[in-house]
Amino acid sequence: MLAAVAVLGVPGCARDSTEVRSAPGQPLQAPPARALDAYATKLRAAHAAAQRWGLKRAPLPAPPPPAEKPEIRTRAGFEVDGHTERGLPPVFTTIPTKEKIVFLTIDDGGEKDRRFLEMMSELNVPYTAFLSDYLVKEDYGYFRTMQARGVTLNNHTLTHPYLPGLSYAEQRREICGMQEVIRERYGKRPAVFRPPFGNYDQDTLVAAKSCGVTHVPLWNEEVFVDRWDYREWDREIHPGDIVLTHFRGAKDWDGTMPDMVRRFLDKVTAEGYAVARLEDYL
Incomplete structure (x- = not known):
């Protein structure tokens, strides 16, 4: 059976269905870097926008609607x-x-x-x-x-x-x-x-x-x-x-x-x- 690990612990990725699969008998691979890169890019953009508009900090993201x-x-x-x-x-x-x-x-x-x-x-x-x-x-x-x-x-x-x-x-x-x-x-x-x-x-x-x-x-x-x-x-x-x-x-x-x-x-x-x-x- 193929082993799998979900992308966990990365804000904004909790609902990502991406899985990392290894070949039989092989060690598990690391989660894809693109999830971390996307989150980092989003953070950089938020901080850049906050600076551009003179805010002390970037606004906090709202939780999902109920x-x-x-x-x-x-x-x-x-x-x-x-x-x-x-x-x-x-x-x-x-x-x-x-x-x-x-x-x-x-x-x-x-x-x-x-x-x-x-x-x-x-x-x-x-x-x-x-x-x-x-x-x-x-x-x-x-x-x-x-x-x-x-x-x-x-x-x-x-x-x-x-x-x-x-x-x-x-x-x-x-x-x-x-x-x-x-x-x-x-x-x-x-x-x-x-x-x-x-x-x-x-x-x-x-x-x-x-x-x-x-x-x-x-x-x-x-x-x-x-x-x-x-x-x-x-x-x-x-x-x-x-x-x-x-x-x-x-x-x-x-x-x-x-x-x-x-x-x-x-x-x-x-x-x-x-x-x-x-x-x-x-």
Whole structure:
């Protein structure tokens, strides 16, 4: 019988089916060098990209998506009347997981920084966009490029209003209208929606559900060019936290979107967190 040894202990090769076989009666050969070479090449590329974008360390790779999606429930205190009974979309700030991962989400669509697209692609960092049409329509193509690079484009209303101040019909127009814009421009209505400012009421969630929305993620932290803000009293990052930022640049911030990403990645990486793709957990 032919003897075989699997390629073990090499990060990134755990799922490699490559085997090393020896002829009968001959000693086993060493694992193929190409597995180690490929991993070393990947590491060098990650470190080179980190240096090119001024990061202190290369971002940590996220674990594989879970085979079974976690059960997403509305955060305590974030419910509306009849939330469970009416089967309204869950409103949450964190994904239930023990993995040291966070999720980067970016709102609105005002700043259209080409270097940001380049940076995120080179660093291979996933993120999720929540778009408002009054800003996106200035350059639908920018977000089409983003989508082509694997980013999910989600709903953030047509005009970014304070939704609880509107009637049900007006809220539905804002939410369903943006669903149609995304479908027409980008091919598919999203199932994920974030209300502007994080404000919503029962009408918001009823309208969102009627438009095909299944999840309403908010956030636990917000990152800017010059600081982080926290929802929790401990002012710390937790496994599964959703992090908010915005498509903004030097007109609104004392810096650029790459500056913001640098602040974000330096902190989460230093604390041992990887950035995962939100949609993989919903």
